[in-house]
Amino acid sequence: MSPGFRILPSLTSDRMTTILPDATTCSACLTELFDPHNRRYRYPFINCTHCGPRFSIIEGMPFDRVRTSMAAFDLCEDCSREYANPEDRRFHAQANACPACGPQLWLEMASGERVEPSDPFVAMAAKLQQGQILALKGLGGFHLACDASNQNAVQRMRRRKQRPAKALAVMFRDLDQLCQYVQARPEEAELLTSPQAPIVLMRPRDQGKRLAEAIAPDSSWLGCMLPYTPLHHLLLAAFDGPLVMTSGNRSGMPQVIDNDVARVQLADIADLLVMHDRPIVSRIDDTVMRVQARSGQAEVLRPGRGTAPISLPLPQGFSATAELLAIGGDLKNTFCLLKDGHATLSQYQGDLQQLAVYEAAVTALGHYQQLYQLKPDIVACDKHPGYFSTQQALRNHDCQLIQVQHHQAHLAACLGEHGYPLGGNPVLAICLDGTGYGEHGALWGGELLYGGYGHVERLACLKPCPMPGGETAIREPWRLLVAQLLQAGIDPVTTRDIWPLLANKPLATLQQMIEQGVNAPHSSSAGRLFDALAAALGCYAEGISYEGQAAIALESLAQRSGDLVSVVPYPFPILEDESGWQLDTRSLWPRVISDLRAGRPIAELARAFHLGLAQGLFDLAMRVRCDRPFDSLVLSGGVMQNALLADQLQSRFDTAGLSVMRHRKVPCNDSGLSLGQALVALARVQQGGGSDA
Amino acid sequence: MTPTITDQTRITMAHGAGGRAMRSLIESVFIEAFGSTELARMEDQARLDMARLAAQGDRLAFTTDSYVIDPLEFPGGNVGTLAVNGTLNDLAVGGARPLYLSCAFIIEEGLEVALLRRVVHAMRDAAQEAGVSIVTGDTKVVPHGKGDKLFINTSGIGVIPKGIEVAASRCQPGDRIIVSGTLGDHGAAILQARGDLALDAELRSDCRSLHGLIELMLDQCPEIRAMRDATRGGVAAILHEFAEASGCAVRLFEDQLPVKPEVRGVCEILGLDALHFANEGKLVAVVPAAQADGLVARMQQHPAGLDACIIGEILDGPGGRVQVRTLMGGERLLDLPVGEMLPRIC
């Protein structure tokens, strides 16, 4: 056995038991990487105790080389010396490596033959220059890369990847280059250059350099990142220009992490495969974050490489001895473990209806349970009876099962990350979401919930509207427009002058489906209202190609309208009946119709809708407050990814002197559900009763 | 005075009261149509010859089902056709040869006798076509508003020939899944026939008996592992049952699923999946892979199996899972419908 394989005493116990996220190449390593006199000059796997792979290579705990995918590489004498020397930057650097003893990189053509250029990075850059596509094995998985300024290359990648429109992330050489394309606020620059090195959603510069149009056709945001591994640094140094850098996977499949799988799944997408022989143990895609305009706070939208596993201390009042597993929801799935007074949230897994994603999530869950030695006696999941995650929970665990209502979980996730104590004063949560299972077969998604972890009251919602066609209505927003018009008492036939696409639609059938209740479930979802208005303003009325596309286009339309002050918000009156309060969406439609007929710019209409909805929700919350006092508010649900709406809401409540909790470390979308499920379940168990409320 | 039953008559409470009106109804509608010697004897029970049963197999199959449908008549059949064929099919998919049926009618006061007669004639025709006798029956009349026009219950007895063993638990990895024809025709036709969805499509229920086809299938391939008729819940529900019972997984090939274009159109408008639609004359069978192609070819020669094809395969597990290889080449999990299909997309 080489000396490096002796299990040495740990530095601190903390270091041994906490699983650290992967960290971007540190400045000391970067200097060595480009120093011709250093023995790791241009070595794509350089790292030290401050940087490099951690979570993505861990097979077991504690974190020691033998229990990582580096175990196969015997440290050479030089590396061993560094590893054993307490004075060295690489003392106990578990992934320590050098060109003599560590992982190696090579290139393969899509046809399978190996190419051996004198400098692989120069060869890669040449391919990129020609508009070719690279499959690049990175830290937590493969990426697909192409020249971000080459419209043809980007379109070819989209075609091959069967991803027609969803925004692609871009990697810039450095901050200076990035600033030529996008506006970088100081908080954003700080985030980009942090050890987490996430993808940050940023605004393109008005007069800045332009990337290929096809990169983000719908969105007013551009996902930006900087090189975060030595391999990226070498590639960007060779190519120099910005690169599209998107997850390497086929449509509906999880990101590829294995060389052999890449040869099968990526060979007809990429022209050249950039491989290495350090196995990726855990698949972990890039984290996506954004800086909230109002607060300057960073917000995680997708937890992944650099941030996950996300570890949070349990708020005051929660039992530190409970062991609990929360399975999360079906889309944007994550799971969450409670143990030793901490909640640990997994990286983004994806849509569990996709079999391969489901299997990858099950594997990842098993890995976490083994790493954290979790033997839960309680399993929490969503209430939706059709969720595959719910069925998995029902099937696989002989633990106490607690089903948590979707939006209560959203609320609890936000409370939890803010450390709001169990048993604290009730808060009001505005949960704006796509569709979540409510109670008794109803679909929710535009709710005002009052309470805390253990119990909530649903005080108000958006006026429910049918979704003729169920999931099909989500994929075809024109159906939601028709449903909204009918609900507002407007015959869609009379609106063919402004919405000609309705002329060849089966309007009578849709109306009958709604009246007869044939696959037309009602939903109070805010997301669906956005879809309907997006369709009304010509954004993807016929159909969307990815989840949220119409709503994203609507937000970007509103952002384009410029002046805030001069736009008069659309009215959203408050209704009250024995079942509670509702925000009436019906008065919106005559206004939209007359504005469209008057030829008012649609960007203004989009803006009037955002402002009106924010004002309506604010008024509704203040009305509710007369009956149910609160000082703190939670803004949660996937629709809060809409920065304009969320900021508009926050500024109104700030002005009213209320304290607003927004998501930061844990996503407001369904990737945050599992944390909320865990906390609600534990609160219920502690408060007695336990199972379903 | 004996009330005469004409087609203009509507059913009244008297027709269920046990008196002369009832006798007149039974004689002029039911016995007139069914006319079996057993029924004509008008005893309280049918008396069946055991020797005749024993000669055809070593086990009795016995099943019952109630038929409640709106509308009572639809293109391709009526509630009576369903009541006969549905119960025959439940016997036949167990490998049994159907022999006898009972039928019980619960009639709401006010039903037109003409309609009742059409239903009863359809039952007679279906039974004759299938070579089974309706040997015992019952009639009840409930006051207006206490029922929905007409409910029919049928029970059936059949004999399972020696050596035939068909059970969902017998599915094995590698086996092929066969469907006897196009999916969802009945469900789509019923939605259409209700007339309130403004669908314009030419749709017919596929309602028919399957035991002729099944006899042929068992003759060609006695090793058929499992068989079900895909009624309520559609093919999707059957496959979930197979997967649960056998501890295997099921893989479907989306590009192999036979769906008529007009049914596909209805599914698209309504946002529903033909895999979840009811059928009334389609079966799903699981057979050893080596026999699958030959069996399909033989099925296609039978009128009930013209569109038979292989739609999937049995996998090693995990038990209970049903997955679909999509047109795009990926695989997705197939929902087991729990009540209404509710969107999952958030």
Ligand SMILES: [Fe+3]
């Ligand atoms: Fe949600």
Ligand SMILES: [Mg+2]
């Ligand atoms: Mg049945």
Ligand SMILES: [Zn+2]
């Ligand atoms: Zn370093």
Ligand SMILES: [Zn+2]
């Ligand atoms: Zn070395």
